[in-house]
Structures are given as structure tokens and as C-alpha cells.
Amino acid sequence: MRVSRAQMEENHCAILDAASRLFRDRGFEAVSVSEVMKAAGFTHGGFYGHFRSKDDLVAQALSHALEVHPLAPQSPDSSSLDLDAIIDRYLSPRHRDNAAGGCPTACLAAETRHQPLAAKRALTEGLRHQLESLGQASPEAEAEDKRRAAMGRWSAMVGAVILARAVDDPALSDDILEQTREWLHQDLHQSLPQSLFQVLPSETDT
Structure with a gap:
């Protein structure tokens, strides 16, 4: 039975969803094509109707995962992003x-550095969009300051999660998240324009 174009696209998206979850959970090398297809509800034989190779699947799944991330470029209005809430989540x-x-x-x-060029390009493009969204939402006044702040904040957030997952000490893991979270909130609010705050009268004014 011939599958419609719309159904093919839906199946393709289902495979990418399954692949991106498995890759994020276990890494690229530890997941086989058969596992991806089974998780998506299809047989191994249908794989090559969608992808040229596992490398092609890796690149597309990575691009797909980055597009649906909360900091993706299709956020309705990056300038309205609540950075405090994003940091907390x-x-x-x-x-x-x-x-x-x-x-x-x-x-x-970290794993993408060992992958072919297509996967690196997907990560690069996704990272650019994430930084652009964060930069547009940043309170700094100048474009270069927004870009610098976005890079610093995003690097701190990603690095903290990587470290928190890597250590075998639960208390240290929690502390990495908590201290980085507090540091970022402090950095963010130090960067807010003073006009956003209600200036209380000093004792000498009363």
C-alpha cells in the first residue's frame, strides 16, 4: 500500500523524535538503527526510505532536537523570554x-566533535540560534554586550548541567546547579537598567 507524502513526513518526524531521545539518553554510538526504528514503531527495513545512513540520521536528529528546544529560533518573541525562569528550569x-x-x-x-561534518553543522546552526534568542532577551543595551552576555550565560548553564550529571556525589551535583543558578541570577539583575527599578527616596529626602 502506497504511503501518502503527509504520512511519510509524519513517520519521518516520529523517527527523529525517537532517535533524538535515545541519542540524548545514551549517546550516538550506543544506539543502533534497529533500536531507533523499533522505538518509533517501525521495522528496520523502512530506515533507508528516510535516511541515507546512520550519519544522516544523527545529523537530522540533532538538528530536529535543537529546533524544538525552548531556546529555539521559532520562539514567538525572543525579547519576551523570561531569562530568570529559563535559568531556573x-x-x-x-x-x-x-x-x-x-x-x-x-x-x-561533546560527542558531536567526533561526528562527521553534517552533525557539526547542525550543532553549530542550533547553537547560533540559541545564542541569538538569549542575546535578544538579554537586558544589556549594546548588541555586542548582549552577544557576550548570551555566550557567557549559555556556556555556564550548559557546563553546569554537564558537570552535575558527571559527578557521583549527589550533594556536589545539587550544589553545582544551585550555585551556578544563583550566580546567573545575580549577573542578570546586575545587568538590568536602573530605570526598571523603583527608586526609593533616601532618608535625607524624607
Whole structure:
């Protein structure tokens, strides 16, 4: 029975969803094509109707995961992003403990350096969009300051999650998240324009 174009696209997306979750949970090399197809509800034989190779699957799954991440470029209005809320969600035990459903950058950036060029390009493009969204939402006045702040904050957030997942000491893992979270909130609010705050009269004015 011939499958419609719309059904093919739906099946393709289902495979990418399954692959991106498995890759984030276990890494590229530890997941086979057969496992991906089974998780998506299809047989191994249908794989080559969608992808040229596993390398092609890796690149597309990485790009797909980065596009649906909360900091993706299709955010309706990046300038309205609540950076405090993003920091809290990202640097939370819940995110740390849910690699399969979490940020692909924190899960897969280190592994991508060993992948072919297509996967590196997908990560690069996704990273550019994430930084652009963070930069647009940043309170700094100048474009270069926004870009610098976005890079610093995103690097701190991703690095903290990687470290929190890597250590075998639960208390240290929690502390990495908490201290980085507090440091970022402090940095963010130090950067807010003073006009956003209500200036209280001094004692000499009363």
C-alpha cells in the first residue's frame, strides 16, 4: 500500500523524535538503527526510505532536537523570554535527571566533535540560534554586550548541567546547579537598567 507524502513526513518526524531521545539518553554510538526504528514503531527495513545512513540520521536528529528546544529560533518573541525562569528550569534537578528529554546541547555537544561534518553543522546552526534568542532577551543595551552576555550565560548553564550529571556525589551535583543558578541570577539583575527599578527616596529626602 502506497504511503501518502503527509504520512511519510509524519513517520519521518516520529523517527527523529525517537532517535533524538535515545541519542540524548545514551549517546550516538550506543544506539543502533534497529533500536531507533523499533522505538518509533517501525521495522528496520523502512530506515533507508528516510535516511541515507546512520550519519544522516544523527545529523537530522540533532538538528530536529535543537529546533524544538525552548531556546529555539521559532520562539514567538525572543525579547519576551523570561531569562530568570529559563535559568531556573535549565539548572534544575529535574532537567539534570532527564537527559533523554533535556537540552541536546548539554547531552551531545561533546560527542558531536567526533561526528562527521553534517552533525557539526547542525550543532553549530542550533547553537547560533540559541545564542541569538538569549542575546535578544538579554537586558544589556549594546548588541555586542548582549552577544557576550548570551555566550557567557549559555556556556555556564550548559557546563553546569554537564558537570552535575558527571559527578557521583549527589550533594556536589545539587550544589553545582544551585550555585551556578544563583550566580546567573545575580549577573542578570546586575545587568538590568536602573530605570526598571523603583527608586526609593533616601532618608535625607524624607
